[in-house]
Amino acid sequence: MLPKQYRLKNKSAFKATYKVKNSSHSGGVTLFAGILKKENAPTKVGFVVSKKVHKRAVKRNRLKRLMRESYRLLLKENALGHSQKYLSLIFVGTEKALGKNFKEIDNAIRKLIQGIE
């Protein structure tokens, strides 16, 4: 789990991030990037797994936790690169990502972070 300062919390912030329509996919995970930062604030991140992906809460939570853990490790390694230019990021898990282990999810997240400009 991430510290609170890095979390995307507001509903309107989520909406604003989706509106930019700057998205990319990898291994069943979709990344939405928001607008570019003006001030020197930390980049906020949200993780989403829809109820339509799977009915059971346990499986959805598992996927969210894996995505979060991967991002946290990247943050620790200071390997986030260009993604920190943006005010907000959202990772969306889909049916393809369901049931994959940590290594597969981690690879997908790393690809997305590296691909962003």
Add this chain to the structure above:
RNA sequence: UAAAGCAGCCGGAUAAUCGCGCAGAAAUGUGAGGAAAGUCCGUGCAUUCAAGGACAGGCUGCCGGGGAAAGCCCGGACGGUGUGAACCGGUGGAAAGUGCCACAGAAAUGGAGACUGCCGAUGGAUUUUAUAUCACAGGCGAUGGUGCAACGGUGAGUUAAGAGCUUCACCAGUGAUAUCGAGAGAUAUCAGCUAGGUAAACCCCAGCCGAAUGCAAGAUUAACUCGAAGGUUAUAAAGGCUGUCCGCCCACUUCGGAAAUAUCGCUAGAGUUUGCAGGCAACUGCAUUCCCAGACAGAUGAUUAUCUAGAAACAGAACACGGCUUAUGAACUGCUUUAUAUU
């Protein structure tokens, strides 16, 4: 030894590294379930309203006990299933009334019989009479086929033929009486009453139920203040009060838009542990002990190693609690039954 039945227990553990929620100044402490699930019942709690009354309406349904209550639990009765241990049961009333019972069938509730039939004792006719005969009067409800179901069942006796006929044996129901039991009910005797099914059809009986809305309830604070309607003498109108009606309340009231943040509600409770006492049990009483998630894009995770059992199932709190239902892994323990073998 094998196969069953019932009950109980566990719901992964340890270590390393990196992390999160809540409380706290910090050190540190603490952090998902037996079902947290489905939302099928029932409570608490909150808001609005309630002078009330009538009629509707809903739920439950053997007996006794427990419980705050429940479509809940325990014990018993009865019925059914099983060789048995045991298990299952929405189990009041069809003799208050109404409806329905397709097709088939003579007939589907009205105490029927008109189809197919049996008889011709009694009376009558034919005949001298008897015997005999009869599209006679009439008697009968056994026989045949239909159907889930045919007006108690089976067997005998009686008879012209027959029949629960009340003559008899056994059985089923019903009613009365007696005994036992707290009661559901059980047993015995007598009566001779025989009445189709369906109430998860309407209904009747008994018991229970203020209504509506659910923590997105609701309270406090800050900020924007915008639109619409009716009334302002009375009536009317609008709004509200329980589904309807009677009746009642209000004189600034109702509806809507935008915003949807912060704090509270928010977890000490029909609570947990252990012991003793009462009770067959459910459960209750007393003492003792403990404080045990409280988020708001929403906390328990990731990786590695070892082990149980080489790879741990079902599954994630969102106001709380009591039940029910459904999902689910591996191992173990106790009691009981049946069968076989040996002593």
Add this chain to the structure above:
RNA sequence: GGGGCGUUAGCGCAGCUGGUAGCGCAUCACACUGGCAGUGUGGGGGUCAGGGGUUCAAAUCCCCUACGCUCCA
């Protein structure tokens, strides 16, 4: 978190005061035509979402389960 509704032929729907399931489109065959379209006639196709119960009999009544849709900010 709390309500409501639905599931019937390949598709869209009836039937839900119990008596053995239909309609339209689609599909198949035949006829009309030189052929196509079109029209007409005839036919096939159903675990009535799944399981259990009540009843002589259940798509229909009752209970449980699954899936889908929808409302309350």
